[in-house]
Amino acid sequence: MIVCSRCSKENQDHYKFCLGCGAELPRDSAKPRSVSAPPPPGSSTGRTTDAPPARAAGSGALASAPQMEVDPTPVQPAPPEPVAVADPLPPELAPLSDDTSPCPHCGAQVPENFRFCHVCGHDLHDEGVGAGSAVAPEERVSAPAVAEAPAASLARLILIQPDGSEGEAFPLSAGPTLIGRSTGGIFASDAYLSPEHAEFRFEGDQLVVRDMESLNGVYIRIDPEVPIELFDGSVFRVGQEILRFEAPTAPDPAPDGTQHAGSPHHGFVGRISLVIGRDATGNSYPVPPQGIHLGRERGDVLFPEDGYVSGLHCRIHSEVGHVFLTDVGSSNGTFVRVSNESFVPQGTFVLMGQQLFRAEY
Numbered sequence: 233m234i235v236c237s238r239c240s241k242e243n244q245d246h247y248k249f250c251l252g253c254g255a256e257l258p259r260d261s262a263k264p265r266s267v268s269a270p271p272p273p274g275s276s277t278g279r280t281t282d283a284p285p286a287r288a289a290g291s292g293a294l295a296s297a298p299q300m301e302v303d304p305t306p307v308q309p310a311p312p313e314p315v316a317v318a319d320p321l322p323p324e325l326a327p328l329s330d331d332t333s334p335c336p337h338c339g340a341q342v343p344e345n346f347r348f349c350h351v352c353g354h355d356l357h358d359e360g361v362g363a364g365s366a367v368a369p370e371e372r373v374s375a376p377a378v379a380e381a382p383a384a385s386l387a388r389l390i391l392i393q394p395d396g397s398e399g400e401a402f403p404l405s406a407g408p409t410l411i412g413r414s415t416g417g418i419f420a421s422d423a424y425l426s427p428e429h430a431e432f433r434f435e436g437d438q439l440v441v442r443d444m445e446s447l448n449g450v451y452i453r454i455d456p457e458v459p460i461e462l463f464d465g466s467v468f469r470v471g472q473e474i475l476r477f478e479a480p481t482a483p484d485p486a487p488d489g490t491q492h493a494g495s496p497h498h499g500f501v502g503r504i505s506l507v508i509g510r511d512a513t514g515n516s517y518p519v520p521p522q523g524i525h526l527g528r529e530r531g532d533v534l535f536p537e538d539g540y541v542s543g544l545h546c547r548i549h550s551e552v553g554h555v556f557l558t559d560v561g562s563s564n565g566t567f568v569r570v571s572n573e574s575f576v577p578q579g580t581f582v583l584m585g586q587q588l589f590r591a592e593y
Contacts, residue, residue: 234258249353251346256353387432387439387593389582391418404593408433411584412444424448424585432576439591441582442573447510451567452574453581459556460568462548467507467569468557469583470526471540474507477519477548477555501550504533523549525560540564 233242234257241252250257332341337354347356386406391399400418402411411419412429419425426446433440443450451469454460462468464479479502483492499521506514517524517533525531529543542562549556559566567583576582582589 248351249348251348254348254353254355386434387591389432389589390592392581392588392590398590402589404432404439406434410444412446418587419585422585422587425587429584439576439578439593440573441570441576443570448585449569451569451583452576453565453567453583454557454559456559456561456565459549459551459558462502462555462557464502466557466571469567469569470545470562471528471535471538471564473535473538473541475504476507476513477557478503478505479555501555504548519548519550519555521550523547 234245234247235242236250236252236255237258238255239250239253241250243250243257247257249255331344333344334340335342335349335352335354335356338349338352340349340351342349342351342356348354349356384405385403387404389402389404389411391401393399402418403409409432410428410430411425411432412427413419413422413425414427419429426444426448428444429446430450431442431444433442441450441452449467462477464477464481466477468475468477480497480500483494485491500518501521502519503516504519505516508514524533525544525547526533526535526541527544527546528535528538528541531544531547535541542564544560545562546557546559546566549558557566557568565581567581576591578591578593580591582591
């Protein structure tokens, strides 16, 4: 018997590949081979018993996770005792039971309940051989999981450098791809990213981003001159300024029914407040029914010291009882924070931490 060095399953002496996992079985170099003809093309050549490859960065694996090393030296079992073979055919090609089917790869007769061909190691389930018979329970238990191939990249995030040029590209697969400081690479040194910041995935042919409850959020650039509705608590970014929109709410009366006194209400549709910390806000600005403009040089709310804000950057306005944010053609754009998850159209700019990316797919 030959014991597989990968899954420890016992195999007949003349088997070349393990019935449990398909790995090539160790052979004694001093023992003559029963078949002098070379194996069929694509059979034993091209298969490997190395450890499963590490998943590509696009599969969502954490690059900083330690990788276990595998000793490549194969285990040499004790020389098997000779077994008398009465069948006149070579043992590799001789039928092993009455219920056999020819291997589509090398033609050897293989029992119906074998998953791998004992001659060439071909995966018989892929070809439908033995599909009518169940795999033996002991084989299902002993066979290790087959390593998955790295997922194909369907999209990528292209880093935009401060000067506007393109930098490194990060691949995105069809399945969920996690991005954060723990992902490593271009994200490891950004202290404004959470360890698990955002998750990208595909729904059909549309890319979707989900905020993983990050501290600083995920922002998507809105199209110029396309109004985006603001809701109570919506957060948006203009240059380096982070602002939150708050809808007007009347204070609840006291338990005895007394109403709170306050200044007259002039019909403001809300206010915007500067976010200066996790639970801290700075200046607040009311939003009248006719709306307000924000900019560095012109408008109702000015940020003269922020060089990333255009002279006239965006406006907030009310229409049919709803409040909207519109970019008026700024150079660096206006970004809205994703509240939970959002579609990311082709060519959209995504801001995470202090890094700007463009989605391409």
